[in-house]
Amino acid sequence: MKTKMDINCDLGEGYGAFMKGNDEAIMPHITSANVACGFHAGDPVTIAKTLRLAKKFKVAIGAHPSNPDLMGFGRREMGLTTEEIRNYLIYQISAVHGFAKTLGIELQHVKLHGALYNKAARDDETAQAAVQAIKAYSPNLIVFAPPKSAMAEAARKAKMQVAYEAFADRAYNPDGTLVSRRKPNALITDIQAIAKRVIQMAREGTVETINGETIQLGEVHTICIHGDTPDAGKVAESLKKALLKAGIQVIPVSSFL
């Protein structure tokens, strides 16, 4: 039974004058921030602001690199070569790490964004290229990945630390994948239900699927919450409270992995 859990959220997803998300409302209640690196969002001014906010609330930070697709917010698959994937990741991780350096904080992890996250979860070649880039940059970075994924597998093979991630507010299919957002009931919006699910994930390593079955997720180290819903701050706050009440410490994954 797990007694420690990390809560992560994608933050810094604005771009210049384009704002997105509720970073100020969410940051106080999470333990790991995935910071957009400029390819799907996150111009340099936004990165700097996001890291200052993370530092203020002692939230661990990670790079959140993407396909080069600002117009599609990194949500569209692209036929990148492995050479492109490797170099795009090094570029983005380095950029975010540079800001961390100027603030005297560490870079804890890397979590791929959007279409790249999804492709690396199922495609070995993509996963291996991504892990190779992360390790080349720094073998000490923690790789965030779904428990049973090509990305997790590639990271383990490369002797990298992996934090297994589950989703607080997304419905699961019986095979452990996420229900597509386009389907009904894909998103769980009830704050109580979210907390209950996460506590079960932490304690049992299981989740109830959209069909009502209970399936094994395996060990879960970090829970992803979404930052772009209007009440994302409240969800974060209540989730953290519920976990604490259930006797689960909410701390950055680097402190217990």
Place this chain on the structure above:
Amino acid sequence: MKTKMDINCDLGEGYGAFMKGNDEAIMPHITSANVACGFHAGDPVTIAKTLRLAKKFKVAIGAHPSNPDLMGFGRREMGLTTEEIRNYLIYQISAVHGFAKTLGIELQHVKLHGALYNKAARDDETAQAAVQAIKAYSPNLIVFAPPKSAMAEAARKAKMQVAYEAFADRAYNPDGTLVSRRKPNALITDIQAIAKRVIQMAREGTVETINGETIQLGEVHTICIHGDTPDAGKVAESLKKALLKAGIQVIPVSSFL
């Protein structure tokens, strides 16, 4: 009298399928490469290739950050705030440094590109913001700047090392500024003449202006050659030979500053 000189050149100025310059022909003959960081040129794959080439020829590398203006190749002035300048520089320097890290090589210097270089040469606020960013990232980086410039002044005040730069193939005005490229005779193309000028810069710290006067440049540590002319490789090669023949060592500026 100077007996050591650095030769620098802007390299890695392609972008994806867009090629530019003659990096392979030039790299063997220079000692410092200014590497485009993605804002005016230099996508991640190009950065990686450029650094591998620099490593092969033991050329020291620097970041060559720009205004965010790919369409204008960073040659157009932009009304950036000092906050924007600072963060755009940290982003770009970090990105190039990250690739250097993966190759086990150091980042030697920062040289601003194009319109940003020109603005920082004459505008105190821009220069101070730029120096602040470079220092925040790493106080050990060498700042490339014209001898008498706001940028050099700001770097000295910030206790940063400054490498004074002169231009091998550009005509000078009597006030020590460069003759605009739009004017006749702004570019010196005769290889012999270029070598002669550079030797005089090294030995005397002077240059003959477009009017025929001789003016003081002050101490010069690094000579900039251009990489985008068809015979840039030959210019580099013959310049290096001429300097060596004149008893001037051609080595990276970090080894003698």
Place this chain on the structure above:
Amino acid sequence: MKTKMDINCDLGEGYGAFMKGNDEAIMPHITSANVACGFHAGDPVTIAKTLRLAKKFKVAIGAHPSNPDLMGFGRREMGLTTEEIRNYLIYQISAVHGFAKTLGIELQHVKLHGALYNKAARDDETAQAAVQAIKAYSPNLIVFAPPKSAMAEAARKAKMQVAYEAFADRAYNPDGTLVSRRKPNALITDIQAIAKRVIQMAREGTVETINGETIQLGEVHTICIHGDTPDAGKVAESLKKALLKAGIQVIPVSSFL
């Protein structure tokens, strides 16, 4: 005394997944929409949506071209050549017009955006280049410009129709320019006050400056309201009602210029 007035607003200022403004709340209450063309905002999907919404509410549309500066939302001055200005405008105007064509609606006007609007208001060369491009594309387009501006002057000289624009919610300096947004009281937020000012602009062609003086604006054909404040829809609605109550028809400028 004017009995007809156009209300214009910048719309379609999202970009892909980045949303901005309250287009759905504002569109029913205005008569001319300035549509972002892709250079500061307005990807193709957003342009199409914006035009469909304009068509639904019978709002006349205009192109709202910008400097190529997505990261700075077109608010930063750029040192563009007149050749660049001309071609950037033709590109953007054409693109928006193409969507209009597919929907069977007309392109009524062109209003420059942000830093380009400001520069063309005071700089003859910029204004002439902009007007030249608009006229080259179509001599029937209406040019939106401040009453006393280089842009208005250039348009008149080129025999183009000009709609003189005033700002509903911005304070004016005694010289007729707008008070910088960075100064206190630059924005007028009281809905009643806004309506009162606009009625005075329409009836008298005057405005009370930030110092309390009354100055001549000259004839005003179109009133700009801002779309990016939370209650922009309400402002638009109440302004239209107030104008109607005051006996002023609210219709697209092309119907009375």
Place this chain on the structure above:
Amino acid sequence: MKTKMDINCDLGEGYGAFMKGNDEAIMPHITSANVACGFHAGDPVTIAKTLRLAKKFKVAIGAHPSNPDLMGFGRREMGLTTEEIRNYLIYQISAVHGFAKTLGIELQHVKLHGALYNKAARDDETAQAAVQAIKAYSPNLIVFAPPKSAMAEAARKAKMQVAYEAFADRAYNPDGTLVSRRKPNALITDIQAIAKRVIQMAREGTVETINGETIQLGEVHTICIHGDTPDAGKVAESLKKALLKAGIQVIPVSSFL
């Protein structure tokens, strides 16, 4: 037996200071120019220059729209929705057409670029979305497509004119598709061989595959030559001469389709 043939080439594929291709050498010898529209290449200044050059040599022009992927030169597949495809095409076609309008020339055709061309050749949904956009913009545009392709099929169904395209300098597989550029002998560089192949395509509608078989291509209206090889101008010139000598008129496809 065909006695008329169009020669097309992708031109205007520079971007700002990034040059690409040999437009000036090629333009005099072709009859249709496919003009990059800004998404993979072709900033507005380049579009304007390309159209002026086409006008000078009485070359018919077409829009050459792409995925939004400047970094990958439009050569990478992207998971675009049909709504995105439609609107990206309308945007790009409109932009190029706008420049044509200012020069008093017509837009003859649309040819998709790179990865989008390839996807539309084999995927019905993509092809239908593309054709829908082209027709919505103008039902008079000619669609360039491979003879046996989803794109040609979709255009025919939509009652659009289709120009069947073959490639002068690419090897063919036995199934009529092109040999991948990564394979040996994919490119035919011998100028005589190119001319001979094209004459056979024109006269017989057949081509010899990489295996030595002769296959039916069907009717061919336009021959694509590549503009990015160093001797592209010479290839164009000698191809045109060879066709003329063989009694085949070389004229824009709109004049005989």
